[in-house]
Amino acid sequence: MLIKKLIAIVGDANVLTGEQVRSRAVGWADRRPCQAQAIVRPGSTDEVSRVLAECHAIGQPVVVFGGLTGLVQGSVASEHEIALSLERMHRIESVDPIGRTMTVEAGVPVQRIQEEAEKHGLLYPVDFGARGSAHIGGSAATNAGGNGVIRYGMTRESVLGLEAVLADGTVIPAMNRMIKNNAAYDVKQLFIGTEGTLGVITRLVLRLRESPRSTQSALVACPTFADVTRFLKHIDGALGGSLSAFELMWNEFYRMVTTPPSKGTPPLPQTYDYYVLVESAGGDPTRDQAQFEEAIAAAIEAGLVVDAVVCSSETQRDALWALRDDVEGFFRLGMPVAFDVSLPLAEMEGYVTEVVGRLEREWPAYCRFVFGHLGDGNLHIIAAGPPNAEARHGIERCVYEPLASRGGSVSAEHGIGREKRPWLNLCRSPAEVALMQKLKQALDPQGILNPGRVLPS
Numbered sequence: 002m003l004i005k006k007l008i009a010i011v012g013d014a015n016v017l018t019g020e021q022v023r024s025r026a027v028g029w030a031d032r033r034p035c036q037a038q039a040i041v042r043p044g045s046t047d048e049v050s051r052v053l054a055e056c057h058a059i060g061q062p063v064v065v066f067g068g069l070t071g072l073v074q075g076s077v078a079s080e081h082e083i084a085l086s087l088e089r090m091h092r093i094e095s096v097d098p099i100g101r102t103m104t105v106e107a108g109v110p111v112q113r114i115q116e117e118a119e120k121h122g123l124l125y126p127v128d129f130g131a132r133g134s135a136h137i138g139g140s141a142a143t144n145a146g147g148n149g150v151i152r153y154g155m156t157r158e159s160v161l162g163l164e165a166v167l168a169d170g171t172v173i174p175a176m177n178r179m180i181k182n183n184a185a186y187d188v189k190q191l192f193i194g195t196e197g198t199l200g201v202i203t204r205l206v207l208r209l210r211e212s213p214r215s216t217q218s219a220l221v222a223c224p225t226f227a228d229v230t231r232f233l234k235h236i237d238g239a240l241g242g243s244l245s246a247f248e249l250m251w252n253e254f255y256r257m258v259t260t261p262p263s264k265g266t267p268p269l270p271q272t273y274d275y276y277v278l279v280e281s282a283g284g285d286p287t288r289d290q291a292q293f294e295e296a297i298a299a300a301i302e303a304g305l306v307v308d309a310v311v312c313s314s315e316t317q318r319d320a321l322w323a324l325r326d327d328v329e330g331f332f333r334l335g336m337p338v339a340f341d342v343s344l345p346l347a348e349m350e351g352y353v354t355e356v357v358g359r360l361e362r363e364w365p366a367y368c369r370f371v372f373g374h375l376g377d378g379n380l381h382i383i384a385a386g387p388p389n390a391e392a393r394h395g396i397e398r399c400v401y402e403p404l405a406s407r408g409g410s411v412s413a414e415h416g417i418g419r420e421k422r423p424w425l426n427l428c429r430s431p432a433e434v435a436l437m438q439k440l441k442q443a444l445d446p447q448g449i450l451n452p453g454r455v456l457p458s
Contacts, residue, residue, distance in 0.1 A: 065201055103207045107204060125209055151374070243283045
């Protein structure tokens, strides 16, 4: 009966069942067949509203689909759940070059938004490896981060307004277009970073920035972790606020991505402990390049940097980023278990030493790699080895438990989903979790939106 009602709303071609569902994978990194009862593909906010109203009336669980690039099983739907896919809602509605905003539907891929902004000499600054597949609605729902957070912030900082649909079908039109709007509660924040558990984002007003006229990039080697952090402070100050990326690779990761069968070649010798991909963006190509090179030279003179290569072309820049973004090597070593954590910089070296030591002792069959967006305190830890559920839980303990005493978080930018629910209490207090549950009860009293995700039962 429900399926017939959903077909009446979105059309027969937009309610997928049976083999049509199974032919789709669970996600970008997980190629298992989707198990949802059905995939419903609305084409407008009104259709989303009507679909949710029907599901709410009978307590039907709904899982929201975006580009399926998440890494925490937030969109893995089971056979009793309806998948709500926003793939047909992919229109860029308008661009305001003067106000520097773009209005889009939630199913637009992030890369399309970046490309459209570029046509107007503008920049949508949130950037990450899955940009070509990830939908902007999912990016907002998970408060995605990426490479430019040190300068531009997370997705939250680039969303001025949005439209969302509550579990019962109520549409919340919070399409603010202003940077400053202090009129009572900022209700859009209820839907950013809450992973679709409080409402479904359908449209957004994005804040754009002026596109940089120059970009400077370099790969440098630092002898110690203390030198890495001192170099961060040095380069940020020397560049006067134009630092746009500060990506750190530990030696094991660098060697993996610069050794065959990986495609990359080492721009610097593989003998250093730490490698930093540093980048700045400014408005004067000649002056900015000179300032950038002077800042690198000063760091070398101070002993913070022991080797460096400064890019002189876009091709060289792309080659450096290709090293940083190379994830194929992990799969050659087995089934990778990926972690996305954050913690204060002052705690980072001790944390990595403890985690790597525990993994070496307790799970020696797994290779270990560390890299991340160090400028914003975000680390990625990968353990690659034979698939094993017991090992996975043990590796999670090694990675997550040391965060609690250091004031860290089990999720820096990928969210909680299903995967990290058991560990949420390590970084959120009982009072915080209780408040989250009150919000969930108020906005989704039947618990139909993304059930079993984010919050403890």
